Amino acid sequence: MTTSGSSxxxxxxxxxxxxxxxxxxxxxxxxxLITKFxxxxxxxxxxxxxxxxxxxxxxxxxxxxxxxxxxFHLARTDLIKVQAEQLGFLEGAGRADFLRYLRHEMGHxxxxxxxxxxxxxxxKHFGSMQEEYVEEYRPQPFSRKYVxxxxxxxxxxxxxxxxxxxxxxxxxxxxxxxxxxxxxxxxLEKLEFCDRLMKEINQRDPxxxxxxxxxxxxxxxxxxxxxxxxxxxxxxxxASDASDDDGLALETALDAxxxxxxxxxxxxxxxxxxxxRLPAGELIRRIESELVTNVYRWTGCxxxxxxxxxxxxxxxxxxxxxxxxxxxEMTFILSISTLVTALAMDHVHRRRQKS
Numbered sequence: 001m002t003t004s005g006s007s008x009x010x011x012x013x014x015x016x017x018x019x020x021x022x023x024x025x026x027x028x029x030x031x032x033l034i035t036k037f038x039x040x041x042x043x044x045x046x047x048x049x050x051x052x053x054x055x056x057x058x059x060x061x062x063x064x065x066x067x068x069x070x071x072f073h074l075a076r077t078d079l080i081k082v083q084a085e086q087l088g089f090l091e092g093a094g095r096a097d098f099l100r101y102l103r104h105e106m107g108h109x110x111x112x113x114x115x116x117x118x119x120x121x122x123x124k125h126f127g128s129m130q131e132e133y134v135e136e137y138r139p140q141p142f143s144r145k146y147v148x149x150x151x152x153x154x155x156x157x158x159x160x161x162x163x164x165x166x167x168x169x170x171x172x173x174x175x176x177x178x179x180x181x182x183x184x185x186x187x188l189e190k191l192e193f194c195d196r197l198m199k200e201i202n203q204r205d206p207x208x209x210x211x212x213x214x215x216x217x218x219x220x221x222x223x224x225x226x227x228x229x230x231x232x233x234x235x236x237x238x239a240s241d242a243s244d245d246d247g248l249a250l251e252t253a254l255d256a257x258x259x260x261x262x263x264x265x266x267x268x269x270x271x272x273x274x275x276x277r278l279p280a281g282e283l284i285r286r287i288e289s290e291l292v293t294n295v296y297r298w299t300g301c302x303x304x305x306x307x308x309x310x311x312x313x314x315x316x317x318x319x320x321x322x323x324x325x326x327x328x329e330m331t332f333i334l335s336i337s338t339l340v341t342a343l344a345m346d347h348v349h350r351r352r353q354k355s
Contacts, residue, residue, distance in 0.1 A: 018220035028075040037102045045202040051109045055217035061108035065212035068105045072217045086228040088289050089303040103171045107164030113206035125193050127159035139300035144184040151297035170194045254316045261335045262322040275327035281318035301344035
């Protein structure tokens with residue numbers, strides 16, 4: 001296909017209403033993965049409850065239901081590519097990562113199906129479900145009170161997520177969680193409780209078997225482009241809010257660190273290397289996706305915060321005409337990664353102080 005043909009096909013795809021993409025789990029790349037997951041459930045002794053899987057806009061489980069929503073873009077490789085290009089972040093695209101997210105969501109299913117949140121022993125270990133559920137939580141990286149499973153120290157977000165993460169770790173096949181968390185007594189206590197609890201409830205039928213769906217893919221009337229415009233606008237508003245709140249309006253403040261990274265060896269007059277000088281902005285844009293993903297994983301600073309930081313760095317590098325020698329690319333990748341991580345941790349620290 002020619003470049004113009006590819007562009008036309010992409011335009012046509014983006015103009016298609018999501019419901020008209022005819023996306024289904026059956027027959028898609030997800031079907032064998034869900035079969036594998038059902039085998040994991042059986043191996044874990046979970047045979048009295050079968051979750052309902054459906055495609056929607058994001059991962060989730062409606063409260064009080066046993067339905068697991070899976071992001072619709074995961075059903076097709078071309079849509080995965082669109083998601084990566086539009087948002088710069090993927091959750092569950094690979095086989096191992098997909099199963100990791102399913103185990104987490106199954107934790108919510110178990111919680112709601114057996115109404116674990118009403119139990120005093122559950123509340124003792126995880127806290128009250130009545131605690132405020134805030135989208136932008138303030139994690140404490142490397143806290144030994146919580147398991148590490150999904151990126152961003154997700155167990156720290158809310159008691160419901162703390163349980164779901166513990167359950168996911170407990171359910172992971174061939175994972176020796178007792179050894180892994182032996183030096184984390186509070187976390188190990190939660191996992192031991194989960195183990196005892198699952199042995200108990202696996203012997204009885206669930207209290208709730210309701211199937212409920214939220215934004216099921218067949219109901220989404222907006223086009224694929226409108227869907228991403230909506231999400232991108234949300235991200236831009238949130239990033240703008242962050243700038244107003246805690247000084248993340250970087251712009252020209254980025255000039256000094258960028259000059260410190262690139263100008264010494266990047267200077268075309270520097271004779272320590274004769275390698276070609278390449279545009280620093282292009283390098284930053286090339287590593288954007290992996291950088292955003294990894295900074296989120298290890299700092300808890302959400303992708304919709306990190307991505308604007310990286311994009312601003314690229315824009316400033318272009319305006320300053322920063323370059324780097326091709327034979328020292330890894331050095332500059334490490335420097336940029338460290339800078340973005342520092343900016344993200346500053347954001348997390350400032351937000352925690354205000355919460």
